[in-house]
Amino acid sequence: MTLAIDKVPHCTSMTEVRAGVNALDDVLVPLLVQRSGYMTQAARVKNDEGLVRDEERIETIVQRVRTLAQAQGGNPDLIERIYRAMMECYIAYEHDELARLRAAGLPPKQEESV
Ligand SMILES: C=C(O[C@@H]1C=C(C(=O)O)C=C[C@H]1O)C(=O)O
DSSP states (O other): OOOGGGGSOOOSSHHHHHHHHHHHHHHHHHHHHHHHHHHHHHHHHHOOHHHHOOHHHHHHHHHHHHHHHHHTTOOHHHHHHHHHHHHHHHHHHHHHHHHHHHHTTOOOOOOOOO
């Protein structure tokens, strides 16, 4: 299979570079929106502000995407930085979504009875 890095053509102008970037953004943005939909799902399923940030899951994702980046001929450090920044945005969004769902009537999770 062709590596992602090998799909980038040799460009001779910024017009060509920017056309290539725009074409990738046309693919990326719908996927980022779809990913945000899972944050809404996570907010509702967790229904607990204290569970929104999950450090163990963050580290699992970082290791996973580093491996994926390497396999596609990419720079794992770059992809890790992008993912860490992106997940902070999604965590903030998940907090916002939980607040929105609560305001819309999602009852707070019941405390465990003893
Ligand atoms: C979606 C989750 O909530 C948060 C958002 C994550 C993400 O952007 O992938 C990862 C871990 C959590 O801090 C989750 O716990 O899986």
